[in-house]
Amino acid sequence: MQISGLRYGSKLFDLVEFPYAKNLSGGATKEDIEELMKPTGKIVVKPYFAGGVGKKGKAGLVRIAKSVDEALKAKEDLYFATHKHGNKSIKANGVVFEEFVPTDSDMEIYFSITDSTSIRKAIFTLAIEGGVDIEDLPAEKKAIIPIDPLIGIKSFDITNALNDLGCPEQYVSPLVQHLPKLWDLYDNYGVSTLELNPIRMKQNGKSYLPVACDLKAAFDQDNPDYKRIGLPQSIFIGETTKFESEINKLRTYQGQSDVVEMNPKGSIIPFMFGGGANSAATETLGTKAIFASDFGGNPPYEKMYEISKIVFNHFYDHASVILIIGGKANNTDIYVTFKGVFDALRDHIAVNGKKPIYTVIGRGGPNLIQGMFYAKDILDTLKLPYKMFGYDTSMIQTLEYAKRIDDYWLKEGREIYTKNYM
Amino acid sequence: MKHISSKPFPYYVGIYSLEELINKDTRVCVINILGSESKKVTPVSHEYSGGNIVAGVQYGRTGVLETKIGDIPVFKSIREVMRAGINFDTGVVYLPPTAVCQAVSELIQYNNNLKTIILVTEKISTKDSMMIRYMAQEASVDVIGANCLGVANVWDTIRVGGALGGDKPGETLKKGSIAVHSNSGNFTTTISEYLRTSGFGVSSAVSSGKDIYIHFALPEFLFAAQNDPRTKAIALYVEPGGYYEKIALDMIRDRKFSFTKPIVVCVTGRWKKDLTRSVGHAGALAGGGDDALSKEKWFDEYFGVPVFNPDKPEVSKLGVRISSIQDFPKAMKAVYDKIDEKPDFESSGDLSLKLWLSDGFFKLPKDLDLPVVKALSPYDEQIKEINKHIGATYLRQNMRNKSGASRMDAKTQVTEIHGKTVLELSKLTIEEMVYFNIAKILPEKSQIDTINLLLNLLLKVDKEKMQAKEYAKQHGASPNAYLAAPLLTIGNNEYIKKTKRYSTMIINLIREHGIDEKTKEYPAEVIKFIEKEFFSKQAVEENPLGTYLLDHVKGTKTKNEAVLLAQFIIKLSEDKKSQIKDKFEFMLAALSLSLFWKPMLEKRISRETCEDALAYFYVIANLVAFSVIDKNKNKYWQELTQMKPSKSTESFTNNIFKILFNREPSDIELTELKYLIGLTLSNGPGTISAKGAKESVSAKNYIPTAFAGFMLNTGFAHGGNGFEAVDFLLQKFDKKTLKNPGDKNHSIDLENIATDTSKKYIEFKKNSKESGNLSYAKIPCINHPVFKGKDVNYDPREQFVSKELTDKGIYNVFLDFYHKLVISLFHEGATKNIFCVNVDAVISVIALKLLWNDYVNNKISDLDMQEIVFILFLLGRAVGVTSEIIDHRSRGTDMDCRTPQSELSFVL
The missing domain is CATH 3.30.470.20 (ATP-grasp fold, B domain)
Structure with a gap:
């Protein structure tokens, strides 16, 4: 923020x-601009960006105008200016006129x-x-x-x-x-x-x-x-994107609502558990990851269900793989979290219909087998394919495997599945 | 400027060696010990550590936290702990973030012997972190965290703070020579687990947290690790953000302290470089030069070798950086070789892909196809055991005043059951409503016949039950009481017991032997079991209904494991010429399972609910049969309760109508009946009717008794003022002039009656007020406490039904009158705005319309009419309360409906 x-x-x-410095919004009248220029004969025109956007000066986005016409011309130029900020290009949302000091x-x-x-x-x-x-x-x-x-x-x-x-x-x-x-x-x-x-x-x-x-x-x-x-x-x-803001609404001090949309056109829905898994998994998955997340910290069922519901609403249709990844959880109840995710998947499919998707899980922690079987039963009923690895498999190998499944699914797996099981 | 400092640091650090951080002498006090997270984690820590938690604080409360090795006393505050003479040197804080700074202050203020504070809480504001740092430095106290999982000293089997090592710390945390420091709590455990596979154990593990302020950061950790005789090497996990690593490495390079032990470090998070918002760890947002790439560079320069390549391992004596945590075992092994050290113990596996569970149907190409391997112990046994489990499972909790089945929208007053509003449910047939309240989903079309078959067959009631009802009725019992009487006689009868037993056996066979559509050959032990439990050696009396149902099972279109197994058992009996023991009950069980198998597999309902489903059908169907007004005059009842298969798949809705109204329904009347039942299904778990059922469940009663519990908690006060509405309407409409309330061309001047009613009401109101009676009778079913206030008020539920009826071309003169009445009341000045016609009016007008013809023709008495209206409410609510009973049985705990002593009061 x-x-x-x-x-x-x-x-x-x-x-x-x-x-x-005194300032006026982009909708200021000529008279207001003239008034602001009066003491110095100059006025500074800057594009307005929502959020924190620096280095506007370096990017040539700050103009010093010496007349009202020049100021208005600058306004025209900068009103929808685009600024490369970090990994995102941001579009201006109007301009601000500022007193030249x-x-x-x-x-x-x-x-x-x-x-x-x-x-x-x-x-x-x-x-x-x-x-x-x-x-x-x-x-x-x-x-x-x-x-x-x-x-x-x-x-x-x-x-x-x-x-x-x-x-x-x-x-x-x-x-x-x-x-x-x-x-x-x-x-x-x-x-x-x-x-x-x-x-x-x-x-x-x-x-x-x-x-x-x-x-x-x-x-x-x-x-x-x-x-x-x-x-x-x-x-x-x-x-924030629409997806991020929906998830952020669930934010409490217990965490679980930190998500960053990485590539909405990606093909892997990654439920990451733990800050470490978040960091390592996002790095390994690269552009395949639709978002980066950390749902660790023992989320209650209701929250995990709501989060998953939002995730599936946004991305289920075009994703190839649902990935659940985390290390050996310390206090996150695996059964509760898996129940939240797979109940939401089941309910999403009940309302919106089934699309071919592969599930890969790599996880450890309390109630692991109960959680895995919960997922298994729902996926079996939905007739969706899956592979589940325990914590004696390297998290990174599971991630690499998920990537390979994703490649295969995009190449031919999805089609084969559709032909035989849809 | 005076700074408290110690050792080589320009700030206070209390620890000299990692051994000191926590050990056998550590005594701990946990704040918010009874909070949900601590309650789960603290007993495990206490037991693992041999009982080092000497006290807990739960603000404003006293008590104990039970653990397997003894209770931990709980006090109201730190001051009270100190006053009790309990000494501790380490405080653990589990509070929500805004309270943590205060707790640190409290610990410091009241305990002069405090050495360490461990902060588990995440999302503490940076401002509070700054103050915590300030206070702790002033008081010479070390702080671990925040946003961490604490510390483990594996040599002393001590864990303090959070849940390092999970619920079985001994499983992962093996004694050894590696000190672990990780920005991620989970990775602290995961790295220890990975190292264990190649023979490396842990001396101490520190989950540092990854807030902006890391209070026990790398410089002090490395210093303490160097001075720790147990530690030979360091495993680090590092994320972007912060200069802690640079400072540590600079201090070593500048010889601020001697450091000679090798480090294996994994830095992740290059991708976070361009983020402007944190995800996961608050402090893992890089600023200027503290991104992952910079950190990798700091370490690479320190080690003097490039990043570790597992295929061509090259390390220095100072250690190496790895690019992925899976390289920890190999890199550590290479480092130990370099320093001529041996691993701590024999390696016990590797981190290769080990598939535990896989779908059995989708063939992957060779390079992706992996064999399922036996999971490591004890998970292999758990897999075997849990494979027997099926259906939804719920966390048991106190369900008093709670429901997982229904909820009412406070704004619209519309109640939802399992996500569908009663308005939506009103459009279904009653058999669909019954199914939905159990299964949480609507039945497939192909299942409707089976649902009707079961419900209709179960309409059969025996003489004794009906006598119980008649006896109660003769003695003036209200409908709810005289319907409860026969319900209570059901108990847990043979039907219910046997069908449940067969359901249980079928599920067990399927689950334990993995029977599915691919099963061609049934294992010999399955056949043996079937022969023993399902077949009789003695001759069995032929049961025509059993045979009828058997044919139905054989011909059912539903295909699932339960049906397949039942069909196999039938075939086996035919092949072996064996007789099925309880043919009728077994077939009931098979058909019931065929209906509820899918929702059970989909985890919508529990296995127990699936096994009990027939009991719910039984109660609802019996209840309908008990509801007949005069069984001797009702030929439909006499026929329907004989369990004759001829019309057994007729709609149950039809049959309800016939039993209640003693005639064939028209299509319009069936629609009206569905609305009557649907609208009364539920008003949420707070209704006393639902509470009656829930309290009965809470007292651990059988299913039919729980329904009686609901019945006994209803009475004349039910139905809002719907019954008064019937009475009110009877005064307004003359049975001689109104022949058909469904005929729009009734030639009655409704507006005139409305105006007349309004005027009389104004007069009545005035007189009442003048005589000082302010609680004068109001016109029933208009206005509603939630929907009042606007110029024109509507009850959305009434609007919905009125629209539905209009769309279907169904007219109701009483409803029409009500709509005209509220306008007239306003125009005549009786009301300040236009009141709404509420949903109770809808129920009354529909019921009255259905009964009008018999009433006009004197076929039913006024009393009968009132009773039928009441019974309609009871039937609707019985269907809805099914979901509450199931929900409470699935989630609740015994006696959870008790009111705590603290909420009770004595009234003089």
Whole structure:
């Protein structure tokens, strides 16, 4: 769950009264745009992406317009811009017009808060070269300072860091005044990463005001505090597919609802049990895996049934193989989980009809044989073929075998089955 | 700035050697010990560890957690544990995520001797993890987890925290020289299992968790493993996200501590590089440079050799990285060879494909076709044993106020039974409804004749039972009571016992000997058994019904294992000229199995339900027979209860009509009867009628007695105010002017009656209020507490039936009147909005219409009419309650309907 840009970022800044560039939505009138351009004669136009999308500047997706016409032209260009972000291409959903914040020097500030696995504490990172990838900056050009969780960001830590980085003196005091507020945002609203990049120093009378010109925030899904911000849930929807969001609705603290759709056109429905199995199996199955999942953690029957129901609704029709894979479970009741999966399969077929599909199982754990026989009885009744391996077979070999079954099924198995058993 | 630090770390680490992490001296307190997960896992840990859990906390409760080696005392809080003088050094937390931080604080605040906390919980917020780290560091306490399965010290057979090694830790965790550290709880066990196959045991295993904060991470683990004399090598499982591995390897390289033991590491999760959302492990999301590829590189550089190739094993003394966890045994063996060490024990197998179960029909090409092998012990024996099991199985639980059969939608008030609404079910024939309530699916068309055959034959009731009913009726018992009387005499009679016994034997033979459609030759022991149990050596009196059913079994179109075996037994008796012992009961069992075999195999119903199915048929059919108003005047009853096969496959619905109304039904009347029965099937498990049945099941009664339980829990209060509606309508309609309530051209001015009724009602209401009577009688069957409030109100159930009737061209003058009445009441100002006509009205108007002709012709009395309306309700509910009885018998526990003492109160 992430957001980027000021369209919703401004809502966060308002919570702690941190200054940010004024902005307008894509539907702004010419008059509104003119008004925003008045102080500087410039305006920044950025595409709006749902979720957290960075590196827009580098991708040439940020325009500085010097007239209303130029701004509108930029809007036209960027309205449906596509941005390659990670492994996904994301389409823009409109634009945002932002105040151009003038500064009397080229200096821009980078500031972020996150949790560091290196020192196992929250840290803030400060640099006086904004607008760049922080990872690319050499160590001496950035300050990484641990945060005391009880006190928050200490003003003197900021002062010392800015002095060490060579920040012009006139900017130090305004930054020391405003940056610590961001800890309140981080600490109280379920934020897991907060990045302001860049912050520009705007003259404000005789003094200066740090103005955030962009924001990227990630929220901790396990911390409900983010709901207090009141961000519309719809802005996160773009991050999940329909299948993912249906499964996510079943999310509880006991897990089992983490799925990522990998390749909806894949041919293996993989029920993975355990974080390790999730990692290893997704890697082994490659593009054959329709999704990556972790349904471990001893899911109750009702949940496993609901999850499976959703899975079959989405993917049963075109899949070749139902794969149930996991190591030797510690506390997941195999019988309960298999009952959930195969009851859902039976009920799906009862309503939607049977399609040829092969089942491969590799699993160990409590009530294993009861679970396997539950699956066996239902598959026998449905006259669907299957192979079941115990935990004395390598999980990876089972995965490789499932892939080979899938290849065969796609090549000729499905057809042979249809001819003889449908 | 002051930091508490120890050893080579800039932060606090209490453990010097892995041996210290947990061992024989460890004393544990588990928080939320009675929670669902802990309740299952903690006793296994306690027993495996020889009883090291000295206390548990369940907030606000005291008690014990029973284990095989003694009870663990449970206290209300950590403070209470300390006050009881119980000492412990390790706390385990099983709480939901939002409560974990508080529990850590509590453990630290009240126990100065605390050394370690193990956090099993997943999905703890990063903010809470940060605070936990802060508190634990300040208090000098080591934390394992969160989101982990704890720690095992195999040498001391101690496991603390979660369920490492599963429910049989001794099976997987064998004593040896490998220390395991894994980001995945499951892989901690799986890696130990894999290593075991090639002769490597475990010294200690740590499931580290894979949250963003890993409190006992690789640097401190390697440090402790190095100082552990039991450990010769390390097995690691690593996922993307976090710099823990880099820090550990940097510390070794920078000689912050000495580390000389080899590592075999598996890094997975390259595919997670581009994800923006976690799946599985919260902390397994890579940021800048901590993706899987980077981690592989860190280790490869450390080892100085490329990734392990099982075909060309090359390792260094520092170890090697493997690309898949299945390479752990081979790589570890290669590493041990390199350091001149021997495995811990003889290898006991390999990880090759070993097929335990396979379908027996689909031929795969040679390269994919694998032989089924004997599963490793004890699973081989379990497979043998469980092969005998068949049908659905349920977890036993307290079923008081719960049902797996029915539920009511609070919004529409429509009840569902097994996923179908009573509205949908109302469209079925009653025989289909009976079948559905047992089987949870609709019967196939080819099975309908058999269902009717069985139900119709079972209409036969003996004289004594009818006498019990008549006796009760003569003494003024209500219909529910006088129907319960003969039901109670059924007990567990010979019919029920014998058919069940034959069903059980047929299922056993099929399951134990793998009989199916491919069976050509029946094993000799099967034949021997059949001859002993099914055939009689003495002459058996010819039973014409048995012979009739035998022909039916021989000719049935249903083909399944039960039918095939029954047909084989018949053939065997013919070939050997042997006589079948209880021909009638055996054939009943065979036919009943033929009907319920598929839902049993599909795990929709339990084996017990399948075996008992005939008992449910028996009760329902008997109940219909008991329901006759006057058996002496009812020629249909006299014929139908004689068990004559001639008309035995006629529709059971038809026969119900004939028994109740003493005449042949028209098609329209049959449709109306189906609605009457269907709509009353169920109002959910909360109804006192259903409760009566459930409580009787809970007290462990026979099936017919459970039906009597339902009967005894119904009474005059039932049917909403439907009976009042009949009375109300009789006042409005004159039997002289209304000849046929189904004729639209009745020439009665309904609007005029409605207006007149409304005006009178306003007057009545006014007078009642003036006289101070605020609980004055209301017009029955209009308005409904759930559906009120809008300008025009509807009861969706009534709407559904009205539409169905209209679509079928079925008119009902009483319903028409009701619709006009609610509008008139509004127009005349009696109501503030247009009330709904509720579903009870529908039941009343249909019943009244069916009885009207006999009423007009004085064939039935007012009392008879009331009783028939009541009986219709009882029959419908009896069919529906079948599903509750089956459900409660399948899932419930003995006496589970008791009300806990805490919910009872004494009223003065």
